[in-house]
Amino acid sequence: GAVVSQHPSRVICKSGTSVKIECRSLDFQATTMFWYRQFPKKSLMLMATSNEGSKATYEQGVEKDKFLINHASLTLSTLTVTSAHPEDSSFYICSARANTGSNQPQHFGDGTRLSIL
């Protein structure tokens, strides 16, 4: 089946640090990747939609300069949390969707737990 690898699984760093999270589709080409944020005991909130070779589309209220998204190839998207602060601590999950047909589901990565001290 379709596998999405997300790395790292956990990050603990100091306030002011920039953190990069990678999302890779291992056995399929992903035209579209999605980045979600999940607070404890809450649902997933879509942050942005990333299409290969074009700028990401951010959801309302998500700061583009704070959460930089790059989707340079059909198998890799990255999310960089710039100058992270404690309020950015959260569980970040990516998903990837194959580029064949409208019925293709999203395949989810294992998530990255980000803790900013």
Next chain:
Amino acid sequence: ELKVEQNPLFLSMQEGKNYTIYCNYSTTSDRLYWYRQDPGKSLESLFVLLSNGAVKQEGRLMASLDTKARLSTLHITAAVHDLSATYFCAVVYSGGSNYKLTFGKGTLLTVNP
């Protein structure tokens, strides 16, 4: 704007009992998904429902879809402790080109011995 409402949000049940989780959505959709999430983990796909009247079953879980009522149900039969998790329904918005998912708030299921 597509809205997805799930209820109940919290469900505590005894082993061996049956119960149903409901998922209502506000606009026409292409398909609906059910996911399971264990604490500290990502999402595990359970079911995808594509058409009106669709019913899918896996073990003690059965999902159904009524597109006219914009309602999906996840029925739990003879619950066991291993089913304790958070369950999310998610609906694909058919009006866009990226097939975004809109999630319900989730149902935290606790199955007690």
